[in-house]
Amino acid sequence: MTDSIMSKAATMEIPINSNGDTGTLPEDDSLEQAAKLQWSLDEKVGSSRGTRDLQQVMVSGPNLNETSIVSGGYGGTAEGIIPTSSIKGPAVHYNAAFNKRIPVTGLGSSMHHSSSSSSMATDEATRGVAVEKLETVKKWGLNTYKCTKQMISERFGRGSRTVDMELEAQIEVLRDTKRKYESVLRLARALTNHFYNMVQTQHALGDTFADLSQKSPELRDEFGYNAETQKLLCKNGETLLGAINFFVSSINTLVNKTMEDTLMTIKMYEGARLEFDAYRADLEELSLGPRDAVAMARIDAAQQQYQIQKDKYERLRSDVIIKLKFLEENKVKVMHKQLLLFHNAISAYFAGNQQQLEQTLKQFNIKLKPPGDDKPSWLEEQ
Numbered sequence: 001m002t003d004s005i006m007s008k009a010a011t012m013e014i015p016i017n018s019n020g021d022t023g024t025l026p027e028d029d030s031l032e033q034a035a036k037l038q039w040s041l042d043e044k045v046g047s048s049r050g051t052r053d054l055q056q057v058m059v060s061g062p063n064l065n066e067t068s069i070v071s072g073g074y075g076g077t078a079e080g081i082i083p084t085s086s087i088k089g090p091a092v093h094y095n096a097a098f099n100k101r102i103p104v105t106g107l108g109s110s111m112h113h114s115s116s117s118s119s120m121a122t123d124e125a126t127r128g129v130a131v132e133k134l135e136t137v138k139k140w141g142l143n144t145y146k147c148t149k150q151m152i153s154e155r156f157g158r159g160s161r162t163v164d165m166e167l168e169a170q171i172e173v174l175r176d177t178k179r180k181y182e183s184v185l186r187l188a189r190a191l192t193n194h195f196y197n198m199v200q201t202q203h204a205l206g207d208t209f210a211d212l213s214q215k216s217p218e219l220r221d222e223f224g225y226n227a228e229t230q231k232l233l234c235k236n237g238e239t240l241l242g243a244i245n246f247f248v249s250s251i252n253t254l255v256n257k258t259m260e261d262t263l264m265t266i267k268m269y270e271g272a273r274l275e276f277d278a279y280r281a282d283l284e285e286l287s288l289g290p291r292d293a294v295a296m297a298r299i300d301a302a303q304q305q306y307q308i309q310k311d312k313y314e315r316l317r318s319d320v321i322i323k324l325k326f327l328e329e330n331k332v333k334v335m336h337k338q339l340l341l342f343h344n345a346i347s348a349y350f351a352g353n354q355q356q357l358e359q360t361l362k363q364f365n366i367k368l369k370p371p372g373d374d375k376p377s378w379l380e381e382q
Helices: 002-010 027-045 050-060 096-101 107-155 165-215 217-287 293-351 354-363
Strands: 068-070 081-083
Touching (some): 165 217, 165 293, 217 293, 217 354, 293 354
16 A cells, blocks of 8 residues: 555656746645655654664665656656756755764773783783893892802912812813823724725725736736735725724714713812802801891891702712713723724734624624715715
């Protein structure tokens, strides 16, 4: 029914006067009634969206300046089309102040509060890290000053130091042993290089003798004998090189890894001993001073630091004693095996006993590398 009324209202003719104003017709009442009926139906559908739908209609609806009114109904000619821009009368205006009636609260303030809170948290974290670093630098500077003072006092004979005579003697023996083993290692490497060059020379000499035996028929047997001898010496030399390389590798591990690890622990022990003496001297100096409240607080703090350094010194001292004991046992086992290997291999080689030389390598589980195994792989050359 509403559609029929609206279609009827849409097809009604609107008379136009000579001055461009619309006239009053009896059918205006029916058009007004149709509009009221449509408005009542819209209210029944839902009044909650009235304001928002009205805004959408005003924004997205057709512009009055772009519409036209046909004065002849359906089938009218184009001469009766009048642009609505020439029509004068009241118009519907968009009320911009309507949006101000709906307050939007909490968004801007919460965003500002969250951003300010995050910035404050970041500032506090940065400030905490800076304070922590400052305290660390302060403690390091104070500790360095005390240790330097103690070191200078000991060097000039003014300060006392903690001495463990037995442990100091063992440490000195270890350092002397390490220097001598380094000398053995250096000489063994030199022997390996020289012997390797000799083996390469024997190999080249054997190839030359073999070539001359083919090209000199009158001396074929003589060149042949020497070629076979040089090849045998070269083979035995490569076997002896395998034994010497194993000896050098074991000595290098003992000197540069096992002994070096023990010496690093000794170095830490000596540093802890210096710190312990520095804090001990500081505590003794404070104990000889006045006994007021401030001095007593300093004495208590120095006593705590002294106890901490003492525990650290005792712990590292125990570690050094244990490592020296294990190092001595390990050194005896390793050197017993390596010296026996070196002696048997050298004796068998210069005696010309190839079987005994090979048996020595089997006894110590030494496997010779192939001739071309020392060359780097194609991946390592890239």
